[in-house]
Amino acid sequence: MSGNSTYEPKNGLSRWLDARLPIMRLAHDTMSTFPTPRNLNVWYTFGGILTFCLGVQIVTGIVLAMHYTPTAAAAFDSVENIRREVNYGWLLNFIHSNGASMFFLAVYLHMFRGLYYGSSKAPREVLWILGVIIYVVMVATAFLGYVLPWGQMSFWAATVITNLFTSLDQIIPHLGGAHDPGLGTTITQWLWGGFAVGDPTLNRFFSLHYLLPFVIAGLVVLHIWALHVPGNNNPLGIDVKGPQDTVPFHPYYTVKDGFYLCLFVILFAFLVFFAPDFVGNPDNYTTANPLVTPPHIVPEWYLLPFYAMLRSIPQKLVGVLVLFGAIATLLFVPWLDTSRVRSMRFRPMMKQFFWIFVADCILLGYLGSQEPQAVWHLGGVDMPLLWPARIGTLYYFAFFWVIMPVIGLIETPRPRPDSIAASVLGNAQAAE
Ligand code: HEM
Known part of the structure; x- marks a missing residue:
């Protein structure tokens, strides 16, 4: 990792292990003595919170999988069975479903924090790019998981999203002979494992939903490795100049992260115990029916801004490109930000555009939740919501x-x- 190791094995066993596999040294140097800027604020606690969320999703998910049946005929009932019959199954179910929302809440705050303090800029570009890849895999995992309860919204969300690939038919209308399906249809049917969303689709979605969190865990290890090479950025966005600017990670940040984790868990527990369906969709309490399309198909709240972008464009292929382009854009942020100053604290103009951007994402989220034909009544004029969605995009x-x-x-x-140090302690004390 970075810096010289200060680990000293305390007894014969740890000396023995250290000479063969210095894993305790690694843990000590990266989590205990790691020199961390002394001015990290609350927005720096979300990395730890995200690690906690990933752990919760994996543990609850593994136990849920022991009782879940991934077939179109039995999936819905098996989830109902988990809620009613399995010991604490209702708790596992609600922790896992609300856990996804809490995970995304934390990841969005983590990403906005990175943008605001210029954390993606040199020398942390790889750290940021790994973050974007983690985010993409998170979105995929959440989408696959949402299909598993096999409710109406599960089924139709799977249908709408997998169908997006059919837009590629506009590029290659026939793969092979004139009667063969196009590129998009071929990919879509390959994803489905048939000619519509059905049994094979559910089965493979389950398999991948189980796999991807472990991929995320591997990516998180790389992410934290890439963090530990340059060290943390900080709210001032200036470099660490010496030991006076840092404190050891433990106990300073273990205690701070622990405190904010408790607050986060209180909010999480409130959702689980008092409003377990607050972020859910009532249509998912109806079993999947390929013959009845729900009047209003919506994804989970954390994907709504992208859904608004997709729907704001009538041409399907362009809509799909905009959707993927919106996420791909994030990969270029380290180079798009041309300022020599990292933190927006010292960037009076950019700060304002940043807050408009935050408001824009919230607006897009709201627009994504509305029916496609919805209109705003503005002073006697009816404005279709399509227009604010276009401006937002x-x-x-x-x-x-x-x-x-x-x-x-x-x-x-x-x-x-x-x-x-000068910023935290004042110039005179820092000089001392
Ligand atoms: C499972 C998801 C993730 C986990 C577990 C995770 C974990 C962490 C941890 C533990 C830290 C150090 C503590 C902190 O700054 O909060 C960190 C920092 C960072 N993460 Fe993540 N992260 C995740 C997703 C992301 C995503 C999606 C992005 C961006 C697209 C991202 C970008 C960053 C950046 C830029 C930093 C450095 C911040 C700084 O030093 O100012 N992370 N992450």
């Missing part, structure tokens, strides 16, 4: 591809403190 892309590079070049940043 435009702002999303403009923020990254135009505003970020241009403002970085023209803005005059405010003066930054000399060091982290």
Whole structure:
């Protein structure tokens, strides 16, 4: 990892192990003595919280899988059975379903934090890119998991999303002869394992839903490794200049992260015990029926902004490209941000565009939840919600591809403190 090791094995057994597999040394150097900037605030607690969320999803998921049946005929009933008959099955079920929402809440705050403090910029580009890959795998895992209860919304969400690939038929209408299906239809049927969402689809979705969290766990190890090479960024966005700028990770940040984790768990527990269906969709309490399309198909809240973007464009292929482009854009952030200053604390113009961006994401989320034909009544004029969704989508892309590079070049940043210690302790004390 980084820096020189300060680990000293305390007894014969740990000396023996250290000479063969220095795993305790690794844990000690990365989690105990690791020099961490002394000014990390609450927004730096979400990495730890996310690790906790991943653990909770894996543990509850493994036990749920012991009672779940991945067939179209039995899936819905097996979930109902888990809720009613399995010991504490209702608790496992609600922790897992609400856990996904809490996971996404934490990941969005973690990502906005990264954007605000310029944490994606050199030398942390790889750390950021690994984060974006984790996010994509999280989205895939959540989507696959949502299909498993085999309710109406599960079935129709699977149908809508897998059908997006059929738009590729516009690029290659026939793979092979003139009577063969196009590229998109071929991919879609390959995903389904048949000619519609059905038994094979559910089975493979279950298999992948079980696999991907372990892929995420592996990616998180790389993510934290890539964090430990340059070390943490911090709210000031300035580099650590010496030992006076840091404190050991333990006990300072173990205690701080632990405190905020408790607050997070209180909110989580509130959802699980008092409002377990608050983020769910009532249609998923009806078993999947391929013959009845629900009047309003919506994804879970954490995918709504992307859904709004997709629906705002009438041309299907372009909509799909915009959807994937919106996520792919995140990969380029380290280079799109041209400012020499990392933290937006010292960037008066960019800060404002950042908050408009946050509001834009919330607006898109709201628009994604509305019926496609919905209208706003503005002073006697009816405005279809399609228009704000288009403007919101435009702002999303403009923020990254135009505003970020241009403002970085023209803005005059405010003066930054000399060091982290000077900012925390005041110049005189820091000099001491
Ligand atoms: C399972 C999901 C994730 C886990 C477990 C995780 C874990 C962590 C941990 C433990 C830290 C250090 C503590 C902190 O700064 O909060 C961290 C930092 C960071 N993460 Fe993640 N992360 C995840 C997802 C993401 C995603 C999706 C992104 C961005 C797209 C991202 C970008 C970053 C960045 C840029 C930092 C460095 C922040 C700084 O030093 O200022 N992470 N992550």
